[in-house]
Amino acid sequence: MTGPRILISGNFHWQAGFSHTVEGYVRAAGAAGCEVRVSGPLSRMDDQVPGLLPVEPDLGWGTHLVVMFEARQFLTPEQIELATRTFPRSRRLVVDFDLHWADEQPELGVDGTAGKYTAESWRSLYSELSDVMLQPKLTGKMAPGAEFFSCIGMPETVCHPLTLGRQRDYDLQYIGSNWWRWEPLTALVEAAVTLRPVPRMRVCGRFWDGATSPGFEDATTSVPGWLAEHGVELCPPVAFGQVIPEMGRSLISPVLVRPLVAGTGLLTPRMFETLASGALPALSADAEFLAEVYGDECAPLLLGDDPATTLARLTTDFERHARIVGRIQDRVREEYGYPRVLRNLLAFFG
Template structure:
């Protein structure tokens, strides 16, 4: 086909939301009038990614380059030099975690600089492109930085009423424990007060009190046996491409945000995947900024000061809340479909 050939450079892992996002770009490419592949020479990836996503070994295939940074700095000096073979006007940087923010939020070890300082990130970004894109939906953007939503509404959207109120689980969270232990356990305790107590499941890494992420022990800490003692099922990460159907097996799915996301109003892929799944999303106080995306009706999904009462209301008045979530789905899909997100990305190239 004719049209831009977009190469994506990134640090890919099969069970990371970032990889699922790029998969959305790949699927939407034809409708958006372009092609999308992962750049093999300019990326890091685990052994599963080449089986799941198209990896292009020849950088000459691409007409445009998008370098995406989530978490660590992965490029070697040789890769940075290789990226420079693309005309500067055809290179963009996407800064998912605000690494290059001028003012670092006071978020402890969940801040944006890490060992690679904010100044180092800005120097790197300046070497790669004149424009940096960030998915921050509030706050002033510094010079050379613009808002880009990055994530889209998956094409497979299940209406809550279509799935009905009878699910395998009453409450479920899919995702790793990264500063999410306290909000997750608070939700478990709230659910335990309901009658009957809903079946609760957690899928992801660092939830069982065993292994932690080296160097990030505080972020991935959990209490051994705590979840099991309260009847919570703890399962491994969900396989690639199955996150949304697995979410739909639960009546209620919380959106739990890490301090960085809460403090800077960052969008994440889970905010769209949860909504698309047909589960009823519930929002903690830290995620109330999502009203800017979900709309005013998201107030019905806030956990609020009495999470147990909110969970009970969603369970007992399922049909009303299913209609509310369905309307939110329609609005978000119109604005944030992946073909539209990809068109918006291409527009930055001029």
């Protein structure tokens, strides 16, 4: 193939949404007229990622470099020097998933992204790598020098809710780790158990039953045994590439967001994966900013102030809501499909 050859530099873990996003880039590359691989010399990764994503050991293969950051400054000084020496500055850009390119680190109450790094250190790092800072910040004012880029897109596989039908293994399911999501999830479970019959419920992910992430105890707090006591089946993280079909095993899948995401209007992979899965995506109050992506027709999917009534309505009038979700899927796939996301990314290189 002739065309740009994009190397992605990042901190990869198999169960992270970030890795699923890069898989979307890889799958869509041909349709966007480019090739995409993970840069081995400029990335950190667990031992499973090389079997799941194409890892390129030769920097000379790439024509463009995209460096993606979430919470961690993963590049060593030697890797930074290698990146800047290998790729012209005009062919390097930074994707800033957590809004670190800012005068101050974003915080919402107790939720923030700074960790052990200062705002100055993030800005210095980004400035060394590129002049182009891209952020998936959907609402509010962008930081000076940053530009909006969705970064994340609609997965290639989209299941219409009517195709999957009403009969599912679960009525209500959430797939994802507990990262500032304990309160919204338990509030939803408490609403669900008031319904008759009580919905079949499942949660898949880490930090839901007492174990916490060292150094992030507040973000991953939970009450041991609480979910089981309320009839919720608890399972480990879903295997790479299986998130969407596993979501589709449930009639309803809520979109739950951490305070920082809600307060800054950040897009996340789960917002698109949930829509693509064929489950009915129920939007929590903190996720209502997603109406800008889903469109005005998503109003019946908002959990609102009475989530029990909304859950009951989605269940009993499944066909009507399934048709609504199908129309939303078509619109979002057109605007946020990964081939279009990649073409938009290439446009930033000029």
